[in-house]
Structure formats: structure tokens, C-alpha cells
Amino acid sequence: MSRDLSLRKLRYFMAVAKSGRVTQAAIDLNVSQSSITTGVKEIEEQVGVALFRRTSRGMTLTREGSRFLQRVNYAFQALDDAFDGLQDSHPTLKGTLRLAMTYTVAGYYMPPLLAQFQRRYPWVKVELYEVSRPEIEEGLTSGEFDLAILLTSNIEHHQWLEKLTLTQSRRRLWVNGQHELLKRDHITLQDIAHYPYIMLTVDEADQSALKYWKPEGISPNILFRTSSVEAVRSMVANGTGVTILSDMVYRPWSLDGKRIEHIELNNPIPPMELGLSWPRNRPLSPAAKAFCELAQGFSI
Template identity: 45%
Template sequence: MSKDVTLRQMRYFVAAAQNGQFSMAAATEHVSQSAITNAVLALEETLGTRLFERLPQGVALTPDGQDFLNHARHILDSVRDAIYKAPFRSHDLKGTVRIAASYTLLGYFLPELLGRFRATYPHVELDLRDADRPEIEQAILDGDIDLGVALLSNVDHLKRFQHHVLIRSRRQLWTAPTHPLAQVNSPSLADIAAYPYILITVDESERATLRYWKENGVEPNIAFRTSSMEALRGLVAHGFGVTILSDMVFRPWSLEGKRIDARPILNAIPQMDAGMLWRKGATLDAPALAFQQFLIHACGS
């Protein structure tokens, strides 16, 4: 079976999953929409399962599609790392990189990248700190860390820093499969406001969430606030409410094995931008520069 699957097919599939629309994936990959469609159809035929649900406003991953996305990303990342031309002789480089990262990035974005960096630069030590955004910003300004990894969309005065966006993560509605909104292809915020809403509070999520609700002139029906992502998943999966969160943190199952569905939203919802911050005018030493350039390469940004 594996000989029938190409890297191009996997790349087009990942682009479709990330963009939620075949047309946007085609624009990202600079190919025709039919090339994306044919690649996905070929994969579905080879795998014997549907990878996407086709919706009027785009596509959404099926549970099998989410599983295959994880494998496809791993394969593409491995190939990318294998042909990566490191700016330094990787086995000769030694030293320490001082990094601070916020909750969401530490939990859902950085671990795999850190592992890949260590495999490329085995003699570089990672001094990793857990901090919230204001602490990261102050540590950069004070010179206590080399690089911060944070949600750039939450930074109020971004021009104070050098920065680079690593990933833009789409926000979608999360529901239980049996929830009424799961039957709506692209619900609006007004549709969502009719049901109990579960609000995550970590990493300034409450502030960011309420901002885009307010900008759309709608107020969520907040039934529960929590700082626990797993509590939120469990409550959503059991039908106690719905939420809107980014694809970066999406998993199709709760800890108890209950399924969670993701649906695109009709309203224009801002993406979540994650990236690096470093001090303006600072000259990064070789280990820090290697880490910076590796993240840019690994994220294709």
C-alpha cells in the first residue's frame, strides 16, 4: 500500500487539512484545485476510508483523517529534517539556548520540535522555562533569555521586539457528535450563542475569545470557565457545552475516548499566531541562531 502513496499527495492532504478548503490549499501549494482534489481522492482510495467530510464552506477532517494527518506530518517533517542544510556543523556546535515558552506552546507545539532540534544538534543544551507572556516579554527585554516562544496574537506592542510568525492556527467550533450544532455545516456565532459555552482561560484565552465575540456583536452563553484543557475536552465530548479553539490544540478524542468534532465557523474569526520573540538589536550567539533558524525551517515559515 505504501508504494502507492507519494510525498506530494501527503503534502497536498496536509495543506487541505490546515486550510479547511481545497481552493485555499491549492493557492498555498501553487497548484490547481483539481490537483488537491485528486491527491485526496487517491489517498482515500488507497487507505479505504474517508479523510474529509465535504461541507458547503469547505472540508473537515474525519477521525481517520485526523489520525492520518498526524502520520503524514511526521513523515513530511522527517524528510524535511533529512535534507535540511544546517547553518552550522551540527555535531560540532556546543552551547546553551535560553528559551521561555507559554503554556499552550509548551504543551501542544514545542515538544516535537525540541526533539527534532536535539537530534540535529545533540550537543546543544536547551534551558527551557515555563512562563506567561508578560514574563517572557520582560525576560527578553532584560536579556535573561535568548528567545521567547509565545502567542504573538496576544502581544500588545509587538514592535518592541524582533519577531517571526511560525504558525497561524485556524479556530474552529468543537462539539460532541450528537450536539445539534454538529449537524450544522458552518454555524455562525449567533448559532453558537444559543448553547452553553465552555471557556478556556489559560494563555489569555478568555481575553482573546471575548474580543472576537465582541467584534462580531454577539455574546457567548458562558456556562463554565476552566484552566484545564482536558476538563474542557471531557465536557465538550459529553455534550455539556461547545467551545471555539485553534487547530493547534485540537484532538478528536477526550481522555475517556469520547469523540470530539470540529466545524468551521461562518463568521470571520482571527487565527491564532504563534511565533518567536527576541530583543531588538540583539546578536544571537551560534546555538540560539541555530535554534531560531531550525524553527523557521521546521515550520516552513
């Protein structure tokens, strides 16, 4: 079997895996839909397995596709490491960066970004803090933290803080792999209001959810509240309930190997926004500036 998998085709595969739609992947990469479709098909022919399940709602990763995506991510990380190793480090940049983050950032976004920063700026001492959004806002204004990376869509004290959104992550409905809602072409919040709902509470996810439920004049039928993403994932996968969460924390399989599907809703659900924040009345340190510059070119 040929192993000639170009980086271009692998990027097509990653874009479809991220968005779940060929049309969106084509927009994200600024190429034609036919290029995306052909590239993904050629990869599947070369590896000899189906990487996606095609449905009327889009494309979702198979178990083999999820494993392949994990390995492709490792490969691109290795490429980043190789290029970083050839670039000059910045021994003249020293000091301390006091960097705060919230739970979601720490678990689903920060690790590869932090590793890249540490490789590039080995003489900067990074002090890390995982705290809540209110604690971050207070710490930035008091000078306890130099910089924070958090859900910028949750920031309250805009008058005191600068913010720079780095990425947006769509929120979609999560159901188990045999759920009856998968048979429908159009689903609204009204359609799911009577189903048991598993409400994630960490990073103010419950408050964010009510912001798009309330305008519809309805409320979710909350069965269970939890701060654990894995608890939500397992309960949805086992058919205990449904939820709406961002693609950033979505994984197609629970820890016990059961399938989770995510579905686009017809209601206008705002995306989760993640980015940087720092105090307006205090200039960024050189280390903080370097982190901001690196973060703006970073993607997962």
C-alpha cells in the first residue's frame, strides 16, 4: 500500500474532522469542496478504512478515523517541534510570565501552546494558575497575573480588560449513537426541551447555556449538574440524557467506548470564544507580548 499521504491532504482531513462538514472545511482552508472531498477519499483508499461516517448532517469520525486523527495530530506536532528546533531560541528574552487560565483552557487548549512557548523561550520562567474567570479578572486588575487565557465570551469587566479572541468553537447537541433525534433533518431547542439534560457547570457553562435557552422562552429539563466533562460524555453516550457543548471538548467516544454524535441545531447558538486578556492600564511585559504573538499563530 502506498504511504504517499501529502500534508495538504492531511490538512483537508483535519479540517473536515474539526468542522464535520466539507463545505465548512473548504471555507476554512480557502479551497474548493471537490478538492476536500477528493483528498479525503484518497486518504481513505490509501489507509484502507473508512475514516468518516457520511450522513445528511455531515461527516463524523469513525473509531478508526478518531485514532487516525490522533496520530496525524502527533505528526504535525512533531513537524512543529522540528521547525522550532531549527529556529534560533531567544536566550535574550528572560523574566517571569504569570499566566492564568480556566479549567477548559487548561485541559483542552493550553498544553501544546505552552510546550511550544517553552521550547522557543527557554529562559522565561512560566508560573501557571488554574482559577475561575472572576478570579482571573480580579488577578489581572490587581497585578497578580500578567496575562490570562480564558473564555473571552464570559468576560464581564470589559472596561478594565483588553481581550483578544484566538478561536471560536461551535456549540452543538450531543446525543448517543442510537438516539432517535439522529433521524431528524431539523432540530430546535424546543424539540429537545423534554429530554433529560446533562448540564456542565465548569467555566460557567450552565450560565452560558441559559443565555440561549431563555430567549426561546423554554428551559432545559436538567437531570444532572456536574463539573466533569467526562461525566457528561459518559452519561450522554449511555443514553442517560443529552447536552449542548462546544466542539473543543467534543470527542466521539466515551471512556467506556460508546459512541457520541453531535448535531447542528437550527437555533442560533453562539459559539464559545477563547482568547487572551490583560489589564488595560498596564503595558504587557516582553514575555507576555511574546506569548500573545505565539498564541495568535497557534491552532489546534
